[in-house]
Amino acid sequence: MTRKSLNLDDKVYDYLLSVSLSEHDVLRQCREETASHPLARMQIAPEQGQFMAFLVKALNVQNIIEIGVFTGYSSLAMALALPEDGQIIACDHNEQTSSLARSYWQQADIGHKIELRLAPALETLEALSKEHLENNFDFAFIDAHKPEYIDYYEKLLPLIRTGGVIAVDNVLWSGLPADPSVNDEDTIAIRQFNAHLKNDDRVMMTLLPLADGITLILKK
Numbered sequence: 001m002t003r004k005s006l007n008l009d010d011k012v013y014d015y016l017l018s019v020s021l022s023e024h025d026v027l028r029q030c031r032e033e034t035a036s037h038p039l040a041r042m043q044i045a046p047e048q049g050q051f052m053a054f055l056v057k058a059l060n061v062q063n064i065i066e067i068g069v070f071t072g073y074s075s076l077a078m079a080l081a082l083p084e085d086g087q088i089i090a091c092d093h094n095e096q097t098s099s100l101a102r103s104y105w106q107q108a109d110i111g112h113k114i115e116l117r118l119a120p121a122l123e124t125l126e127a128l129s130k131e132h133l134e135n136n137f138d139f140a141f142i143d144a145h146k147p148e149y150i151d152y153y154e155k156l157l158p159l160i161r162t163g164g165v166i167a168v169d170n171v172l173w174s175g176l177p178a179d180p181s182v183n184d185e186d187t188i189a190i191r192q193f194n195a196h197l198k199n200d201d202r203v204m205m206t207l208l209p210l211a212d213g214i215t216l217i218l219k220k
Contacts, residue, residue: 072101
């Protein structure tokens with residue numbers, strides 16, 4: 001995985017950030033402290049966080065589902081863009097990294113906008129369905145266990161309102177899905193997810209080469 005946009009050398013990438021990135025102090029702190037974490041590669045790129053915050057504002061998003069929290073950078077970016085009464089249901093099963101996320105949310109004073117559900121995400125999505133929350137969410141972000149991407153998507157779609165958007169991370173997976181000789185579990189899963197989505201007439205989609213590849217899905 002990569003934490004910066006594909007096909008940009010360091011000089012161009014640094015320039016991109018210098019002329020476009022406007023980062024809240026707590027976002028910057030989260031990003032910089034997470035850089036020393038053993039799983040730092042799991043954190044999204046800062047330009048991606050800003051892009052998702054832009055979407056939240058532009059689409060007048062009120063309710064979000066996030067699948068995969070890690071140390072909280074993406075949920076923090078989206079929560080800062082939400083209105084005061086907006087809400088994120090954040091799904092993760094790792095208590096240790098989620099506790100780091102909580103600390104950043106509290107520092108930024110947006111913890112009241114985020115409901116963390118510590119459980120396997122598929123179980124949480126099933127619970128949301130049982131809570132009769134179909135067509136209730138405006139936006140979702142998937143960035144978790146790659147072999148479950150199709151399952152996340154299928155359980156999410158009924159929860160998203162018509163005209164709502166799902167953003168999916170790592171869909172280019174450092175370019176590996178384009179190489180038919182690479183057949184590890186994660187690469188196969190991304191390849192299968194991309195093919196699954198391409199033929200889904202319930203949605204309109206576009207894949208952007210931002211960071212490690214992000215697909216935007218509009219529910220018809």
